[in-house]
Amino acid sequence: MIRRLAFSFLFVSTLLIVQTTWLDAIAIYSVLPDLALLAVLYISFKAKGLQGQFTGFFSGLLQDGVSAAPLGLSAFINTVMATIFNSLSGRFYIDRILMPVFFGLSATIIKALLLMLLSWIFKDKILAYDFTQPLIWIETAYNGLLAPLLFLIMSVLDKLILPLESRHD
Amino acid sequence: MPDKRSSRRTFAGSVLFILISFITLMVSTQSLSGVSKQLGLTVISFFQQGFSTVGSFVADTIYSISELRRLEASHRDLLIQVEALGKMEREFTDLKKENDRLRQLLQLSSEAHYNSVAARIVAKDPGNLYSTFVLDKGTIHGIHKNQAVVAYQDGLEGLVGRVIEVSRSTCLVVPIFDSASFIAVRMEKSRYEGLAMGSGSDELPLIVQYVKKRAREEIQFGDLVITSGLQSLYPAGIKVGRVSKLRLLDYLTSMELEIEPIIDFSRLEFVFIIGADKESSSSSTGGGS
Numbered sequence: 385m386i387r388r389l390a391f392s393f394l395f396v397s398t399l400l401i402v403q404t405t406w407l408d409a410i411a412i413y414s415v416l417p418d419l420a421l422l423a424v425l426y427i428s429f430k431a432k433g434l435q436g437q438f439t440g441f442f443s444g445l446l447q448d449g450v451s452a453a454p455l456g457l458s459a460f461i462n463t464v465m466a467t468i469f470n471s472l473s474g475r476f477y478i479d480r481i482l483m484p485v486f487f488g489l490s491a492t493i494i495k496a497l498l499l500m501l502l503s504w505i506f507k508d509k510i511l512a513y514d515f516t517q518p519l520i521w522i523e524t525a526y527n528g529l530l531a532p533l534l535f536l537i538m539s540v541l542d543k544l545i546l547p548l549e550s551r552h553d
Numbered sequence: 554m555p556d557k558r559s560s561r562r563t564f565a566g567s568v569l570f571i572l573i574s575f576i577t578l579m580v581s582t583q584s585l586s587g588v589s590k591q592l593g594l595t596v597i598s599f600f601q602q603g604f605s606t607v608g609s610f611v612a613d614t615i616y617s618i619s620e621l622r623r624l625e626a627s628h629r630d631l632l633i634q635v636e637a638l639g640k641m642e643r644e645f646t647d648l649k650k651e652n653d654r655l656r657q658l659l660q661l662s663s664e665a666h667y668n669s670v671a672a673r674i675v676a677k678d679p680g681n682l683y684s685t686f687v688l689d690k691g692t693i694h695g696i697h698k699n700q701a702v703v704a705y706q707d708g709l710e711g712l713v714g715r716v717i718e719v720s721r722s723t724c725l726v727v728p729i730f731d732s733a734s735f736i737a738v739r740m741e742k743s744r745y746e747g748l749a750m751g752s753g754s755d756e757l758p759l760i761v762q763y764v765k766k767r768a769r770e771e772i773q774f775g776d777l778v779i780t781s782g783l784q785s786l787y788p789a790g791i792k793v794g795r796v797s798k799l800r801l802l803d804y805l806t807s808m809e810l811e812i813e814p815i816i817d818f819s820r821l822e823f824v825f826i827i828g829a830d831k832e833s834s835s836s837s838t839g840g841g842s
Contacts, residue, residue, distance in 0.1 A: 404676040449593015452683040456577030
């Protein structure tokens with residue numbers, strides 16, 4: 385159990401570091417995909433229990449540490465996303481392409497809506513996406529495109545990330 | 554029954570995590586999070602530096618093959634140029650002597666007015682809404698919060714941003730195009746003042762507000778905009794950008810300008826973190842001894 389939690393956290397943290405260093409080379413109009421969030425979704429959907437929420441919360445805290453975002457913002461977003469996708473766990477079958485694309489697209493939109501809500505609550509201390517600007521749509525498309533690839537890579541690591549009963553879902 | 558209990562436990566756990574993160578967010582938006590942020594920056598930036606170094610090594614190795622061919626060709630060209638440069642060098646020495654004499658006459662320093670520390674960008678902000686980046690210099694290199702950061706491109710020194718968080722060996726810099734950046738500026742030619750603010754993206758120009766409407770006749774496209782030094786964060790005279798658009802709004806008593814930053818942030822790799830004025834630091838050292 386602890387080994388799985390530690391590995392999930394390490395995996396998402398590594399994705400976060402890759403996202404902030406190497407992925408800059410493939411940024412489209414300076415927009416980066418949110419690999420860490422996609423990985424949290426995968427873990428939350430596949431693993432029953434609190435593993436996704438745990439990973440989302442702690443990787444979010446780490447993300448806030450290297451960002452101009454206020455501490456707790458990514459932790460909150462990741463935990464809420466993990467809770468939503470964990471509640472869908474086992475409700476439907478996840479294929480190789482269509483469902484990951486749908487996960488990537490919907491997660492980015494939900495994240496944008498959550499940020500709008502937080503920006504409204506905390507006034508101008510939190511930035512939100514502007515739906516009339518291309519930024520949010522590029523990130524949505526990018527996350528949708530990369531989700532099948534990331535989910536495929538993560539499925540290879542199922543043994544290390546997921547509990548035995550979740551591996552063949 | 555056990556299933557129901559386990560799902561109840563999962564729900565309670567989720568709520569707990571959400572609550573903790575929300576409380577953290579509440580605390581941090583009141584700016585009480587300095588210590589925890591520093592800790593996070595210290596830990597993750599250690600790995601970021603490693604990843605950045607490995608990435609640079611792989612990229613450099615790949616580039617080095619094509620670079621070798623290019624170097625061979627340029628070596629031939631350079632041999633030809635060396636001969637021409639020999640002649641130019643003699644002319645340059647004469648010109649430098651003349652320049653030094655003129656500088657002495659004008660009582661100008663031949664070097665920059667402030668101390669600076671060179672730094673490399675090792676990572677960028679993980680989120681797309683924020684545009685900070687991490688530099689490989691921290692408290693052990695004498696860096697502290699709110700120091701200005703500049704860079705040189707095409708022979709020009711331009712303002713990059715300021716340090717907002719410092720860990721032991723890294724620091725976090727917010728660039729001038731960030732929507733949280735405000736810079737007191739001045740038109741280099743006409744000397745009118747204004748307040749420049751970022752638009753949130755390096756693709757968009759900076760907006761300068763509160764420029765007197767009567768300055769309209771004296772401001773032209775391409776005019777240089779520099780820091781005014783009125784805001785204590787940035788020393789005076791650093792180039793910020795060039796005027797690209799003038800906007801006169803009837804309902805405002807002042808006009809708005811759009812300026813293109815001097816620095817092209819998409820190809821920024823190395824920067825300089827500006828320290829105290831050379832004069833003031835030397836005088837304070839002198840005072841202490």
